[in-house]
Amino acid sequence: MAEAKAAPNIGDRIDSYCGRCKMMLAHTVETIENGKIKKCHCNTCGAQHAYRPKAPKKAGVPSALEPSDYDKLMKSQDADKARKYATSDKFQPTELINHATFGLGIVLTCKESNKIEVLFSDGAKTLVHCR
Ligand SMILES: [Zn+2]
Structure with a gap:
C-alpha cells in the first residue's frame, strides 16, 4: 500500500x-x-x-487561437481592409494587418506596452508596435 x-x-x-x-x-x-x-x-x-485550485479562464481570449485557426479566421476577414504594418502604428487585437514579409495576419493579443502577437499563415509571431 x-x-x-x-x-x-x-x-x-x-x-x-x-x-x-x-x-x-x-x-x-x-x-x-x-x-x-x-x-x-x-x-x-x-x-x-x-476550493478552486485554478483561476477561472476568461471567456473568448484570442490568445487561445491556434495557427490552424488562421484559415478559418481569414475567411471572415476582408483582405482589402488590412492595415499596412508599421512599427510606429498602434494595433488592436482582432485587427487585420498586412506585413511586408509575413503577409496578412490577425492581431491576437497586446503584450507588454509595445508588443503584439500576430497570427500569420505560418504561425504566431511577436511584433513591435507603438514605436
Ligand atoms: Zn477573498
Missing part, C-alpha cells in the same frame, strides 16, 4: 482562487470529502466557498 502523499487536512493553508477577491490567495481548508478539499475560506476576505 503506497501512502497517499500530502493528503489535505482541515486547517491546512492552501492556495485557491477567491471569487470575491478575484485572485489566487492563501485559504484555509474547511471540509474534505474523499481526500479532496471541498470547502475553504479565504484568509484575506474570509469568504467561504468551494
